[in-house]
Amino acid sequence: MASARRILIVGGGIAGVHAALGARAADPEAEIRVFSEEDCLPYDRTALSKDVLTAGIAPSEQLLFPQVHYEEQRVQLHCRARIVAVDPAQKRITTQTGATHGYDALILATGTRPRQLPGVDAQDVFYLRTHTDAIALQPRLKQARRLIVIGAGLIGLEVAAAARALGVEVDVLEAGDAILSRACDVHTATVIGGFHQREGVKIHTGARIVGIGRGAADSLRVQLASGERLEADLIVAGVGVVPNLALAEQAGIAVDDGILVDEFGRTSVADVYAAGDAAKLPLPFLAQPVRLETWRHAQDHGHFVGRNAAGEHAPFDAVPTFWSDQFGHRIQGAGLLDRSQTPILRAYEDGSHTSFLLDDAGRVRAAVGIDRPQDINGARRLIAAQLPIDSGLLADPGMPVPRIVKQLKSA
């Protein structure tokens, strides 16, 4: 009798965990192991900038699954197990303690880490990626009177909103001309900027930082190129992430701002796959391979890649989505936004809206909405269809998006 397939997964984030569950669904017999360098069971990272900061909920209370679920699924979790080497010739990996494990299929789900501000003393600035970061930040935020957030992307603005909820004064410094330029169209970003202003957050765009140091009474001081100086007792930076590529590079796997994979999740090296935030993949509705940094994508992609590593052969084609929660509003998006796309606004009487972003051929490429989950669900299908859509229908709040999808299908 053939021995069970050995599937090893590096990374215990959402992609790694769902790769394990996908692999189990495809192969009931496989031996499946997940190696996580973190010191706790896999948890919901998205809560770190939300409930974990405002409600004081411990990250350990935000687990993806209880321990028993891994046992039931016969997934062996190795926590505090950093993988330091991959040997594709011998098909084995090595942990930091020197233990080796052989594989038939290996999945790299190593995720990303925060981009660091150059030339800034790490003691002066908090970054937010892991539960350890959140545990360190939580009490400091509660005690703080004044916070400076560097970077007006989704995570920076979520931290700003959480801090306001705790009564902290907040300045957000954004080097670009506009907030949320990667995630949102101009209209949605303006609406979100309005939420922040109404709640007392001061947003400074075009704010180029030239120095960070100590001010009076041990406060922190940020010097801007404009000559302006801001003081705070806490600084949090959310200036993007970089993929964890060291293992892939060491193993001779092709990388380019992400571990390059094909539509099946395969890397350039036989029997090695990559999934989630670390992977750069082709999608049928995009001209170029892309590396995505969103929860739902990491979950979907992890699951698919896990199945493929366990012997299936299905191409990945899910339209990516994201969400963010700020001041009681749910911001959601689908597809890949590019500010050269043409926005079509669907505005509702209650103040909510969805922006559809169209390419030159009139096809929906992305959508971003506030408090309109059904529109975003429908938009995923419109994006996948890759067909021109009447912009009058998209703009009409009386025309449910699922009905547009139905019409498209029957056309």
Ligand SMILES: Cc1cc2nc3c(=O)[nH]c(=O)nc-3n(C[C@H](O)[C@H](O)[C@H](O)COP(=O)(O)OP(=O)(O)OC[C@H]3O[C@@H](n4cnc5c(N)ncnc54)[C@H](O)[C@@H]3O)c2cc1C
């Ligand atoms: C604070 C915060 C809030 C967010 N909020 C949202 C949100 O509201 N909506 C949304 O769509 N997205 C959100 N995201 C993004 C989302 O969390 C990520 O897209 C998702 O976590 C990516 O999952 P992943 O498994 O690919 O990578 P990761 O979550 O980065 O997991 C990778 C894991 O691999 C481990 N690892 C790396 N190298 C090794 C090694 N050599 N050995 C062992 N382990 C290793 C890492 O320590 C990590 O635990 C948020 C992210 C953060 C940080």
